[in-house]
Amino acid sequence: MRRAARPLVAAAAAMVLSTAASDRGQRQAPAAGAYYAYACAESDDTIALVRFTPGRTGGGRLEVVKTIDVGVWPTEIEGPHGIGVHPDGRHWFVSLSHGNPFGSVWKMETGTDRKVAAVEAGLFPASLDVAGSTNFLYVVNFNLYGDMTPSTVSVIETGEMIEIARVPTGIMPHGSRLDASGTRQYHVSMMDDLLHEIDAAGLRELRTLPLSPHAGHAMSADTPDARAAMKAMMADMVQPTWATQPTRDGKVYVAGNRKNVLLEVDLASWTIARTFANTGDGIYNLDVTPDGRWLVATYKRGAAVGIWDLRKGIEAARIPTTRRVPHGVVITPDQRFAFVTNEGVGGEPGTVEVYDLSLRKRAAAVDIGKQAGGIAFWKAEPR
16 A cells, blocks of 8 residues: 655655766766676566676677566466666666556565565556665556556655655556656656656656647547547557657657657757657667667567667667567666667567677677566676
C-alpha cells in the first residue's frame, strides 16, 4: 500500500541543487579495461551480469559473469522488464512487471547481487530510472490490461523503498529517463502520442508535447464506428516507445515506432526541432551520448541497430543484429561502446551485443536467458 512521505519529499527537493557530479550524464570514466552491465531475461526471470573486455585493436570478449534469479513464484513468469543502477553504483533496481495484480520493484546490492527490499508499484511497471540527487526512482506503469486508459508513473524513495506518489500520465507510458540534475523526468505514452515532462522533485506533470495530429485524443473500441475511428486515428500516429535523457544542449530524442521516425525535441521551445525519417523498421529504444553527438537506436522489426551522427543529421551505420527483435540499449559513460539486447524468437536465447561507436561495428556478443530486454550499465574497471 502507498504511504505518505512528505518529509522525504521536502528533504529530497532541498537536495536537488546539490546534485553530485556522478549523476546521469555527468559521470565520466577513464579508458577502461572492462565494462559491466546488467540485462533482463524477461521470460526466464533472470538477470545476467555481463562483462566486456575490449581488444586492443577492436573486437573484444563478452561473457556472462553471473546469472541472478528474481521473482517469488516458481510456476509463474514475473517478467523482469526495466532495470537501472543507482548513480552511486551501490544498488541496482529491477521492475517485475507481472503481479497479482500489481507488479513490483526490487532493490538489489551490486557485487553480492543480494535482494535488499521490494515495493509494490502499479499495473505492469516497466522502464525505470533513478536520481542520485533525490534517491527517487521513477517507473512507468505500462498497464497492458483491460481498456486503454490513462496510467501513472510510480515514484519510489529508494532508501526505504516506499512508493510516495503515483503521478498521472497518458495511455501505455514507456521509457523513463531523467536529466542530469534529477529534477526532470521524461517518458512517452504510446497510445496517445505524447511526450511527458514531470517535475521529478515536485511530483507533478509539467507539460506534454503532442507528437502527431491526433495526440492526446481518447480512443475507444466499444462500437464498430468507434473501432473504425480509432483505426483511422492510429494510421496517423507515431506511437512513441522511448524518450532519451536530455543532452547537454537541451535536446530529447523520441522513437516514433509506428512511423519509423526519430524526433528531436528542443526543451527550451518545447517543439519538435528535427524529424529523421526512414529509420530502421520499428525504431524502439534509444540512448544518446551526453554531448549530443551520437545516438544508438534499436530497430525491433528490422533486426538491426542504427548509429546516428546527430551533428550531421545522418545515420552513420545500420548493423544487422545476431538475433531477431533487438530491444534495449545503453551507451557506456566514456561514449566508446553501446550494449544492446536482442529478445530472440520462440525458444531462442536472448543475446547481449556490444557495438564499438568509433569503428561503428559490432565488437562482441553473448547469449543469456530468453527474451532479453532491459539493460543498464554498472561500472568500468581501469586497465
